[in-house]
Amino acid sequence: MQFGNIRTPQGWRLGEIHWDKGRISRIRGESVDPDTNDHPRVLPGFIDLHVHGGGGADVMEGGEALAILARTHVRFGTTRLLATTMTAPDTHIRQTLREVAAYMEAPVLQAAQVLGVHLEGPYINPGKLGAQPAYARVGMTEELDELCALAPIRLITLAPELSGHLALIQYLSERGVRVQLGHTLGSYEEGVEALANGASGFAHLFNAMTGLHHRKPGMVGAALAHAQYAEVIPDLLHVHPGAIRTALRCIPNLYAVTDSTAAAGMHDGDYRLGEHTVTKCLGGVRLADGTLAGSTLTMDQALRNLVSLGLSLAEASDRLSRYPADFLGISDIGRLQEGASADLVVLDPQLQIKAVVVEGRTIQGDT
Template identity: 75%
Template sequence: MIYGNILTPDGWRLGELHWQAGRITRIAGEPADPGANEHPRILPGFIDLHVHGGGGADAMEGGHALATVARTHARFGTTSLLATTMTAPDDEIRRVLGEIDAYMQAPPAGGARVLGVHLEGPYINPGKLGAQPAHARPGRIEEVEALLALAPIRLLTLAPELAGHGELIRHLTERGVRVQLGHTLGSYEEGVAALEHGACGFTHLFNAMTGLHHRKPGMVGAALAHADYAELIPDLLHVHPGAIRAALRCIPRLYAVTDSTAAAGMPEGDYRLGEQTVTKCLGGVRLADGTLAGSTLTMDQALRNLVSIGLPLEEASRRLSRYPADFLGLNEQGRLATECLADLVVMDTELNLQAVYVAGQLIEGETDVTDAR
């Protein structure tokens, strides 16, 4: 049991949250304003759908690195994540997918839950690589089917303008894979057409895609005009706060991701991102030419950043938990309600992390935070 200000789907309750066998069994309490007391804030665990690495480990290193990535992000409140791949030769992607699947069959305790794979590339535009290595190519249904047989690919990023990708989007949608548009030079019209084919989101909105111009709305314009979901990196470096606020007005279920690299949770220095070397410096991660290459963001900092630009805590929380859960169709995560998984983040009045629970197991925090009232 834990006591504090509990963020439920119906609003804040000051009271007790009970769980057993990893699931919430009861929430007892009265409506409350968390700003009017000093009790902990108890939020749903964060769900990060774009994670390349952390703690010095890179997802492309394979299964042995995933435990480090999962433990690192759990320290910052992430209770579930998608292991995100980089554009690479086919044999390298196949190897990594096989190792991710093996890891998921017997995950070690003490880290965030790995929900599956976010395949970011290789089906992206070679003219909009960003920090992706130069192995981009159009996708074929037969090739993608072979990859789907290796690991649970839950989310796939592609450039919709590449030949055959309209058909590929329709096929993936029928197979239950969520498709996001990203690393693209596509037009507004191509973005709208992709949404009509079944694409349902945008990868790191504003970054690595055609921007908004009033006579050429671009892929950003397609997102702002038509998207229900999109991911965004709220490190306040990738996207200006004003652009974040514009997106919040336009995209109902805009959700936060870290796009974190091996440098997350680590000191400044050089790290791996797929086959490339990146440098953590000046508050971010960059290639040698200065190109932003993922981030060092953690989800607890993403929450604080969203609150700092004016979002109420309950809305910021939804964009780190409820909306990414809904995007993947996860009805038992991303919310604190009876029968849901007891994935909890406990924060103090300054939104500093006090404890993290995954399925009711204390992952981070020196003691079991059970505020004695």
């Protein structure tokens, strides 16, 4: 049981939330404005759909690295995540998928739950790699079938302009795999066509895609004009606050991701990102040439950053929990209601974490 200002789909309630066998069994309380008291703020657990690493561990390392990053991110309120791959040789990707599947069969406790895989590449434009290693290539349906058989791939980031990718988008979307557009040199028109063929969103909006110009709207323009969903990295380094505000006005279900690397939750220094070495310094992570390479962002800081931009706590919460759950089509996470998974983040009035609960298990703090 947890007492506090509870963020439910019907609004804030000051009262108690109870759970049994990992599910919310009862919520009792009266309507309240949480700004009128100092009781804890109780939010749905954060859902991060773009996680490369944390705690010094990288997804592409497989094995114990998955447990380390899951234990790291839960400390910052993430209760569910997608293990996100890097562009790599085919054999390395396949081995990583096997490792993720094995981990999901026997996950560690006291950790965020891994929902599946976000395959970021290798089906991206070699001219827009960002921090991705140079193994980009065109995707084929037969190969995707084989990869999906190795692990539950829930989300794929690809470049729609590559030959055959429109058909691939349609093929994947018909099979329930979400496709988002990213690491792309595609035009506005190609972005709109990809959405019409089943693409669902955009990877790290503004980053690693063609920008907005008034005569060439680019992939950013396609997102701002047509998207219902897109992910954004609100570390206030990858995207200017003004650009985030623009996206918030244009994309109804814009949601936050960390795009975190092994450097998340760690001190400054060198870390792995796929086959790259990246350096954490001055709050960012970069390749040797200065290219931004993922982030050190955690979801609790993403929440505070969104609130600092003027969002209410309720709206910021939706963009860290409900919208990513809705994007994946999962209805029993990302919201505090009877029957949903008992995934909670408990914050003090300054939005610092007091406790995290995953499927009814207290991970941190007292509840």
